[in-house]
Amino acid sequence: MHQPERADAARRTRKQLGAWYTPPELVDAIVREVTFDGAVTVLDPACGDGRFLRATGLPTQVGVDVDPATSYIHDDALSRDWGAEQFDIVVGNPPFLNQLAASTTRGGRSRFGGGPYADTAAEFLALAIRLCRPGGRVGLVLPQSLLSTRDTAAIRDAVDAQAALRWMWWSDTQMFDANVRVWAGVWEVGGVQREVQRAFGPHFAPLPARPRPTTWAGLLTDASPAAHAGPVLGDIATFSVDFREQYYGLVGAVSDEVEGPPLITSGLIEPGRCLWGERPVRFAKQRYAAPRVAIDRLSPRLQRWAATRSVPKILIANQTKVIEAVHDPAGEWLPSVPVITCVSDDCDTVLQVLNSNAANEWVHHHAAGSGLGAGTVRLNPKLLAGIPLR
């Protein structure tokens, strides 16, 4: 193989195994927090070259890795029969692969209570808690998406029920090659939840300790979560989103050449502005200049759906850095999945709230890390309905 081909092949294998190696500063920061007096045994279930194990300096170091080149135990930690084995410390930087990417090796299903799109890292967190003895500690590097994605909610609840978060670190900068923003947590299994010690950024700057927020996503924001008991957007507006049925139901009815309502995708929505007709659109793998939906080509059921959407409304992009909402006062547009539709008798107030700094801070506080890009959040109807009306 030539040099570039070899580099390419190595990158592919690394991606398949989720193998991005942890910088020594991050290893040291986690090891400082996870080690404790009296600890003897340590496990890294995705140990790579064993850097976490060595850094603990503990006498009994057990490492597992699915990579056949490993000098530790060669096995798949997630399907290994661990029997009743438990360790004083479980530590590491598990692979971040979503279940679909991992499906070739593990059937694409979660063994630890996560949904079909739960990240493998969440499975490793559940496994680590199970393999750590009561009173022991778990310290893992994890993707920030794990803080708020729906498919990992059951795993977050199970962790909360069994362990107390002692310390956490996160960074907005990329800490290693993987194109994912990360955080790290150290838990005490069976411990009592007290204030969480915190550090931030590439230099691990200490931040003041704070009480555990009610949501995991709240861990990434600096302010304490202000409990909001007053009125919320959901009191004056309804938010909803469409699903597969509407997405696939529209295929075949969308065209640049037909009469009918314009189809509005997330990419066309900017704060206060819709770029339909100005920016090309991708829908169902095809590109359109100004797509419209031919209502008469829809099934009767989808025609009824289109009628319910053809009302004055606000459309909101689902994945953004700032909330992007646009008004459709004449009810002329049809939303494309996963655009969020908001219907209200008081659209002016709703738009004012959605465009406010306070609303943006609120959604970041509750859904930080859920989006795909840096600093983006994935919005959903429940999240938007909960925004305080100030």
Ligand SMILES: C[S@@+](CC[C@H](N)C(=O)[O-])C[C@H]1O[C@@H](n2cnc3c(N)ncnc32)[C@H](O)[C@@H]1O
């Ligand atoms: C992000 S790397 C971390 C390696 C090392 N712990 C470090 O911090 O540098 C993830 C490691 O997990 C291994 N891995 C992936 N899937 C695994 C599995 N199911 N069981 C055990 N190891 C796995 C990969 O081979 C890779 O070495």
